[in-house]
Amino acid sequence: xxxxxxxxxxxxxxxxxxxxxxxxxxxxxxxxxxxxxxxxxxxxxxxxxxxxxxxxxxxxxxxxxxxxxxxxxxxxxxxxxxxxxxxxxxxxxxxxxxxxxxxxxxxxxxxxxxxxxxxxxxxxxxxxxxxxxxxxxxxxxxxxxxxxxxxxxxxxxxxxxxxxxxxxxxxxxxxxxxxxxxxxxxxxxxxxxxxxxxxxxxxxxxxxxxxxxxxxxxxxxxxxxxxxxxxxxxxxxxxxxxxxxxxxxxxxxxxxxxxxxxxxxxxxxxxxxxxxxxxxxxxxxxxxxxxxxxxxxxxxxxxxxxxxxxxxxxxxxxxxxxxxxxxxxxxxxxxxxxxxxxxxxxxxxx
Ligand code: KG4
Ligand code: ZN
Numbered sequence: 001x002x003x004x005x006x007x008x009x010x011x012x013x014x015x016x017x018x019x020x021x022x023x024x025x026x027x028x029x030x031x032x033x034x035x036x037x038x039x040x041x042x043x044x045x046x047x048x049x050x051x052x053x054x055x056x057x058x059x060x061x062x063x064x065x066x067x068x069x070x071x072x073x074x075x076x077x078x079x080x081x082x083x084x085x086x087x088x089x090x091x092x093x094x095x096x097x098x099x100x101x102x103x104x105x106x107x108x109x110x111x112x113x114x115x116x117x118x119x120x121x122x123x124x125x126x127x128x129x130x131x132x133x134x135x136x137x138x139x140x141x142x143x144x145x146x147x148x149x150x151x152x153x154x155x156x157x158x159x160x161x162x163x164x165x166x167x168x169x170x171x172x173x174x175x176x177x178x179x180x181x182x183x184x185x186x187x188x189x190x191x192x193x194x195x196x197x198x199x200x201x202x203x204x205x206x207x208x209x210x211x212x213x214x215x216x217x218x219x220x221x222x223x224x225x226x227x228x229x230x231x232x233x234x235x236x237x238x239x240x241x242x243x244x245x246x247x248x249x250x251x252x253x254x255x256x257x258x259x260x261x262x263x264x265x266x267x268x269x270x271x272x273x274x275x276x277x278x279x280x281x282x283x284x285x286x287x288x289x290x291x292x293x294x295x296x297x298x299x300x301x302x303x304x305x306x307x308x309x310x311x312x313x314x315x316x317x318x319x320x321x322x323x324x325x326x327x328x329x330x331x332x333x334x335x336x337x338x339x340x341x342x343x344x345x346x347x348x349x350x
Contacts, residue, residue: 005078006070007332008102009325010063012095013087013115014142015039015046017058019066020321021077025152025329028126029070031315031322034058041181045171046141052090059098066321074106081328084112084338085345087142092344100340111328112338114155115319116143116348119285121152121327122317123310130310135279137270139294140286140319141167141182144213146273149283152330157348158273159211166262167288169215173222173258177251178243187255188291194249194256196293199225201261203268211273213265222258263293267301274305283310290317 004023011018020031036054040046067074082099084092096112103110120136134149144167145160164172167184174183179190201221204214228234228241239245246254270282282302288294289312302309316323331337 002076005329005332006072006076007111007325007328008066008077008080009113009321009323009328010080010082010095010099011115011118011319011321011324012055012059012091013083014091014319015051015054016319017055017062017095018319018321019063020325021066021070021072022125022322022325022329025326026124026126026129028322029072030066031320032062032066032069033318033320034062037182044175044181046088048088048090051088052094055091055094059094063098063102077106077108079109079111079328079332079337081111081113081325081331083115083118083324084342085114086348087115087344087346089344089346096342096344100342104340109332109337110340110342111331111336112342113324113328113331114348115324116145117153117155118323118327120147120149120155120283121330122285122312122320122323123283124152125316125322125326126313130283131280131308133277133279134281134283134310135270135273135277136283136285137266137298138286139166139266139284139288141165141171143286144215144288146211146269148273148277152327153334153336158276159213159269161213161215162206163214163216164219166213166215166266167286169219169262170288172219173255176219176223176226176243177254179255184288184291187259188293190252191256191259191293194252194254196256196260198253199257201225201257203261203265205265205268209272211269213269215262215265218258218261222254225254259291259293263291263297266294267297270298270301279305279307281308281310285312285317287318290314
C-alpha cells in the first residue's frame with residue numbers, strides 16, 4: 001500500500017474540460033486538457049450553451065485518458081476534487097456530476113474546490129510549496145482580484161474588478177483591433193513589436209487607496225481611439241479613423257500601449273496591497289499570468305518588495321485540473337470534505 005495521496009481533479013468551470021491526477025498536492029502524474037477555443041472563436045467569446053454541450057462530449061474520454069496516462073488505479077485514489085465555484089453554471093455542473101459519480105461509485109471522498117483558490121495554488125503545481133503569507137493576483141477571463149493568502153485554502157479578498165476582468169479586456173480589445181479570440185495571447189505577441197508609449201491610454205485607479213480594478217474605461221478608450229469618439233467632428237489634418245485606416249505597426253502600437261496600461265494598473269494595485277500584507281511570496285495566477293509584460297513587471301516588483309515570486313508554469317496559467325487536484329489535497333488534509341449534495345455556484349461563496 002502506497003503512503004502517497006493521489007487525488008483525481010476535475011475542472012470544467014469555463015471552456016476547458018480537464019482531468020488530472022496529482023500526488024501529494026504537487027507532483028502531476030497526468031493533466032489532460034480539452035480546449036474548446038475553436039468552438040467559441042467565431043463568436044469572439046465563450047458561449048455558455050456551447051461550452052456545456054462540449055463538456056458533456058469531452059468529459060468521459062478526458063477522465064479515462066487522465067487515469068490511463070497516470071498509471072494509477074482508481075482504488076489507489078484518496079479523493080476526487082472538483083471545481084464547483086465560481087464559473088459558468090452549466091459548465092461547472094458537468095464536471096461536478098462526473099466527480100460525484102466517480103466518488104459515489106468508488107466510495108471516495110468528494111472535495112469541492114474554489115477555482116480561484118486553485119489558480120492561487122497553481123505556482124506550487126510541479127514545484128515547491130508557496131511560503132505564506134502571500135499576496136496573490138488572480139487575473140483571468142472572468143476574474144481580476146487581489147488576495148491575502150495565509151495558506152492554500154485561506155484566502156482573503158482585498159480587491160476585485162468592478163466591471164471587466166483583465167482577460168476580458170484583452171479579449172474585447174483584440175476584437176476591436178480585429179485580432180480574433182482569445183485576445184490575450186495575440187495582443188501579447190503583437191505588443192512585442194509595438195511601442196508601449198505610442199498612445200497614452202488612461203490608468204483607472206479608482207478613489208483613494210482602492211484595491212479594486214476597473215478596465216471598462218480603458219477598453220472604451222481603445223474603441224474611441226480606433227473608431228473616433230461618437231459624434232465628434234474630425235479636425236483638419238486629422239487621420240481618418242477606423243481599423244481599415246490603421247497600419248500593421250499602428251495596430252501593434254495600440255496593442256502595446258493598451259497592454260502597458262493594464263500592467264501599470266496591476267503594478268500600482270499590487271504595490272498598494274503589498275504595503276498591507278508584507279508578503280513573503282508574490283503569487284500570480286490565471287490565464288493573464290501567461291502575459292510576457294506582466295511576468296516581467298512582477299519579476300521586477302518582487303525584487304523591489306524583497307519577496308519570492310511565484311509564477312505558474314505556462315501550462316498551468318490557463319484553466320487546468322492539476323491545480324484543482326493540487327489544492328484539493330489541502331482541503332482533504334484540513335477535513336474539508338463535501339457531501340454528494342454539493343452544488344455548483346456561479347459566484348464565490350467564501
Ligand atoms: O484562466 P483562464 O484560462 O480562464 C478563465 O478562468 O477565465 O483565462 C483565460 C483568459 C482569456 O481572457 C485570455 O485572453 C487571457 O486569459 N490570456 C492572456 C494571455 N493568455 C491568455 N491575457 C494576456 N496575455 C496572455 N499571454
Ligand atoms: Zn480560471
